[in-house]
Amino acid sequence: MATAMQTAEGRDLQEILERYPNAGRDALIPILQDLQDVFGYLSRDMIARVGAHLHLPVSKIYGVATFYNQFRFAALGKYHIQVCRGTACHVKGSAGVLDDIRRLLTLEPGETSRDGLFSLEVVACIGACGLAPVIRVNDEFYAEMTTSKIERVFKTLKKEAESHD
Amino acid sequence: MVNIVIDNKPCEVPAGSTIYEAARSVGITIPTLCHMEGLTPTGACRICVVEVEGAPGLVPSCSFPVSEGMKITTHSPRVLLARKTIVELLLANHPDDCLYCIRNNDCRLQDLAADLGVRRRRYTGARNRFKVDVSSPSVIRDPEKCILCGKCVRVCEEVQQVSAIDFIGRGSSTHIGTAFDEGLNLSSCINCGQCILVCPTGALHEHDHLKEVVNALNDPERMVVVQHAPSVSVTIGEEFGLAPGTDCDGIMVAALRRLGFDRVFDTSFSADLTIMEEGSELVHRIQNGGKLPMLTSCSPGWIKFAEQYYPDFLDNISSCKSPQQMMGAIIKSYFAEKTGIDPDKIYSVSIMPCTAKKFEAGRKEMLHESYADVDAVLTTRELARLIRMRGLDMKALEPEGADTPFGERTTAGKIFGASGGVMEAALRSAYFLITGKNLDNLEVKAVRGLEGCKEAHVKIGELELGVAVASGLKNAAALLDQVRNGRSDLHFIEIMTCPGGCIAGGGQPLSTDLNAITQRMQSLYAIDAGETVRASHENESIKRLYEEYLGSPLSKKSHHLLHTHYSSREVML
Numbered sequence: 142m143a144t145a146m147q148t149a150e151g152r153d154l155q156e157i158l159e160r161y162p163n164a165g166r167d168a169l170i171p172i173l174q175d176l177q178d179v180f181g182y183l184s185r186d187m188i189a190r191v192g193a194h195l196h197l198p199v200s201k202i203y204g205v206a207t208f209y210n211q212f213r214f215a216a217l218g219k220y221h222i223q224v225c226r227g228t229a230c231h232v233k234g235s236a237g238v239l240d241d242i243r244r245l246l247t248l249e250p251g252e253t254s255r256d257g258l259f260s261l262e263v264v265a266c267i268g269a270c271g272l273a274p275v276i277r278v279n280d281e282f283y284a285e286m287t288t289s290k291i292e293r294v295f296k297t298l299k300k301e302a303e304s305h306d
Numbered sequence: 307m308v309n310i311v312i313d314n315k316p317c318e319v320p321a322g323s324t325i326y327e328a329a330r331s332v333g334i335t336i337p338t339l340c341h342m343e344g345l346t347p348t349g350a351c352r353i354c355v356v357e358v359e360g361a362p363g364l365v366p367s368c369s370f371p372v373s374e375g376m377k378i379t380t381h382s383p384r385v386l387l388a389r390k391t392i393v394e395l396l397l398a399n400h401p402d403d404c405l406y407c408i409r410n411n412d413c414r415l416q417d418l419a420a421d422l423g424v425r426r427r428r429y430t431g432a433r434n435r436f437k438v439d440v441s442s443p444s445v446i447r448d449p450e451k452c453i454l455c456g457k458c459v460r461v462c463e464e465v466q467q468v469s470a471i472d473f474i475g476r477g478s479s480t481h482i483g484t485a486f487d488e489g490l491n492l493s494s495c496i497n498c499g500q501c502i503l504v505c506p507t508g509a510l511h512e513h514d515h516l517k518e519v520v521n522a523l524n525d526p527e528r529m530v531v532v533q534h535a536p537s538v539s540v541t542i543g544e545e546f547g548l549a550p551g552t553d554c555d556g557i558m559v560a561a562l563r564r565l566g567f568d569r570v571f572d573t574s575f576s577a578d579l580t581i582m583e584e585g586s587e588l589v590h591r592i593q594n595g596g597k598l599p600m601l602t603s604c605s606p607g608w609i610k611f612a613e614q615y616y617p618d619f620l621d622n623i624s625s626c627k628s629p630q631q632m633m634g635a636i637i638k639s640y641f642a643e644k645t646g647i648d649p650d651k652i653y654s655v656s657i658m659p660c661t662a663k664k665f666e667a668g669r670k671e672m673l674h675e676s677y678a679d680v681d682a683v684l685t686t687r688e689l690a691r692l693i694r695m696r697g698l699d700m701k702a703l704e705p706e707g708a709d710t711p712f713g714e715r716t717t718a719g720k721i722f723g724a725s726g727g728v729m730e731a732a733l734r735s736a737y738f739l740i741t742g743k744n745l746d747n748l749e750v751k752a753v754r755g756l757e758g759c760k761e762a763h764v765k766i767g768e769l770e771l772g773v774a775v776a777s778g779l780k781n782a783a784a785l786l787d788q789v790r791n792g793r794s795d796l797h798f799i800e801i802m803t804c805p806g807g808c809i810a811g812g813g814q815p816l817s818t819d820l821n822a823i824t825q826r827m828q829s830l831y832a833i834d835a836g837e838t839v840r841a842s843h844e845n846e847s848i849k850r851l852y853e854e855y856l857g858s859p860l861s862k863k864s865h866h867l868l869h870t871h872y873s874s875r876e877v878m879l
Contacts, residue, residue: 185486189878198469198494199485199878208476214486 153179154187158194166197173206182213215253218260220298223277224250227266235274238286239263242276245295258302259295310376325367326354329380336380337389337421339414339506340455341368343820345464350456352392353418356380364388390422398429400507401450407508412816414506415453436481441489443668444497444513444661444812449481452509458482458501465805467780468611470495485878494614494877496779498607498803499661499685499812512661512813515682516692522653522682523566529647532567533633533712534558534657536574537723537808538686540829541659544815544822545690546700551825553833556705558689561698562657563706569641571712573656576633577719577731579851580604581842583868584626584728585735586859588798592769597621599772599789599796602728604628606666607803607812609872611779616786617874625869627679629722630656630663631672633712634679635867640855641711655682657689659723659811662803671870685813714847717834724827725777725807726753726760729800733764733773734841741767748840754831756806756824759785763795772796778805 157175161168169191176187183206192199206212224239243249246259253260269275272284276291283294307318312329319328324347329336339351349366356367359377364385367378379385396415404410436449456473459482463469470493474483484493502510522530543552562570588600603609603624612619627635634656638649656663660683666672667680684692693700707713718734721727730750737745752762753773758781761774772795776782782801789796804811809826810818817823834840842848856864 185878188485192879198463198472200469200472200493203485204472204474207474 150180154190158190161194164195166195169195169197169202169205170209173202173212177212181217182215184214184216213251213260213262215251215260216257218253219258219302220278221260221262223262223264223267225265225267225269225273225275225277226263227270227273229266229270230274233273233285237288238274238276238291241288241291245291258299308372308374308376310372310374310378312378313380319372321372323372325356325358325365325370325372325376325378328372329356329367329378334380336367337418338368339418339453340457342457342460342504342818345460348456348460350454353389355385355388357382357385386422389418390424393418393422393424394428396453397424397427398431399433400453401433407451408511408514409508413508434478434481439483439489440513441491442495442497442513442665443491444664445490445495445499445502446511446513447482447490448509448511449483450509451507452482453507454480454482455506456482457504457506458510461500461504462495465500465778465780466496466498466607466611466803467783468494468496471501488878492877494879496607496610496614496803497662497665497812498779500804502661502812503810503814503816503818512685512688513664514688515664515684516688518682519655519684519692522655525653527651528653529568529651530566530653530655531569531571531637531641532562532655532657533571533573533576533630533637534562535630535659535723535808536572536577536720536727537659537811537814537826537830538657538689540723540826540833541686541809541814542690543700544817545687546693548700549825550817550819550822551827551829553829554700556707557700557703559708560703560706561693561700564698564703565692565696567655569709571633571637572708572715572719573629573633573658574715574719574722575712575845575847576629576636577722577728578716578842578845578848579632579636579868580626580629580722581718581728581731581735582848582852582859583632583864584624585732585739585842587624587626588732588736589739590860592771592797599774599799600624602800602802604722604728605801605803605808606660606662606669608779608782608801610662610665610875611782611803613872613875614877614879615783618790619786620872620874623872625865625871627672627868627870628663628666629719630658630683631666631679631870632868634667634672635674636712636851636855638674638677638679639867640851644711649677653682654678654680655684656680657684657686659686659808659814660804661685661812663813671872674867686811686815687813690815711847711850714845716839716842716845717837718840718842719845721830721834723808724754724830725756725802725805726750726775726800727807727830728802729753729773729775729798731842732798732800733771735843736771737764737766738841738843740769744841749835753800754827756820756827758805761796771798773798773800775800775802777802777807779803781805 248261250263274286276283308321317332336354338354347369349369354367355364357379439447539555543554559570601623642649664683667683672679718731753760753775758778759776764771776785806823810823
């Protein structure tokens, strides 16, 4: 823990916890939200530190955090993919889109690929029903997805990432 | 008191009781899968629903308080249909492999399905698929059989103050697991097995060692030695339909011989040995300004708890190994030398009321040169399975005595099985060690009973010894917090992981029924009252062991074989 404290990450974490002095379990969700805002996800270490701060067992915190869809446990990838599973997209075949992405990237929702390039998230309606089935990569929307379109999108993104390196 | 009507019968019940409790008090049993006496009701399973006149829907009786004039129907057609539907829905997400299940014929879900007349599958569909968590040396968890009643979560939190597990996720993907789903072995789980005792289904069971033991028994090259813990003889009978508390000591010894064990020893003997070492250690600490209060070290769940939550107390914990490990150590040293058998050829088995003993036997501190002190640990339940597998009739066996040299015990060792027993046994011998005389009255009633925390002050010569006994780790933690905050009148504290001590251990016959546990306890004290050798220092075999081998308590040899030290443990708390 001492090493974590010396990093910038450790300092940010400490700073967030200090916003909630003598806090009880009612501060749990606000703290987790603050952490996710800053770091983009909740790590094992962060949860352990929150537990120590609030005198709560980590199993309880993990239980609460997994109850809500908003919390992630892996850092976001360079390309964060959101697959819309709202009603309109569902009717237009978003289950197949999700399956294609899982297969192509060998990634499950909530996970981040080992190279840190892609992370996958399932979301409810993102309000672009006219584009169904739709996915969003970072701030870019991709409309009327099909298997071949998905393959093309990822090929482009991978190439783009390589040229950046 | 309030007046209510249950099933058309007017009755008077205590105000503030729940409908479930009120019904029970007038002889009506409402079925439930998630209710636990003494713990917070959650109304999770909905099996206990009843009809209350005027209420819009069915109400969960386990968490609904009675009120004046309430009219309740506990088994109306509407209620029965609701219960049956709930069970059918639970079964729709259940593996349905009762024939292969460890809890076949001893399962509350199975019972309910039968009682409610579930005889065909009404709902089918996709089931949840989860991996079995086999990571723990003590407790196996199969989330597919879990019905999410939450009893294990509550017992882990409210009785043991460990909270190794909780509900993870939500909706249809909800399951119970450890933080980050990392598996019990990496978690703060202390292996006590209380969760197994309360589980209504086969979702939790002990890590089975029967196969290894049966293989050893069938190996002609091996000498298979067994020891049985003090509490096992008064609980094993329940597995064969005998009344709780029936002492089956001699019959169990006979059964162990029929099973093929070459020597049958009694862990109560090494409990006596523990008292000699631990009593001497206490006297040594008191007379030489050692760290006080001294804490007992017999209960391996408590030891892991201390390593995780109270590392500042590790030096207070007696350096004595537990009776199981002491017996294991002297079997592979003194006994091996005396009988001229290569310790590598000895396979040492223990029968324990405890799942944490499986963890303890595998600890690195318990390895002696190249081998483990104890090779396999069976719970009381596993022994019963082994006996049934061999078709032994417990009612037809003639009682037999345990083998020398470790079969002779005093009743001080025997009462180790109940909370307060170690303390009482230790006081009997510590008094003798300090004054050279025996206590006038050997029975220290103040430390007996099933209360979570008991205290006494005992005068030994000039010294007033402050002692306390805690069982259930929540109670132990409360006591330790007092000591942390400066309480200084205590010299010696006994801590048992399971509430009530080993008689209610996680390896015992599946029941948390307070009556059964009381019977088990009374049986141990009846054995104590009925015999003449009641103090460990009067055990002739113990005296011989010291004369021939160990020298004296706390000798170099004793330290080498019978003592150890623990260090703090890094886990996610």
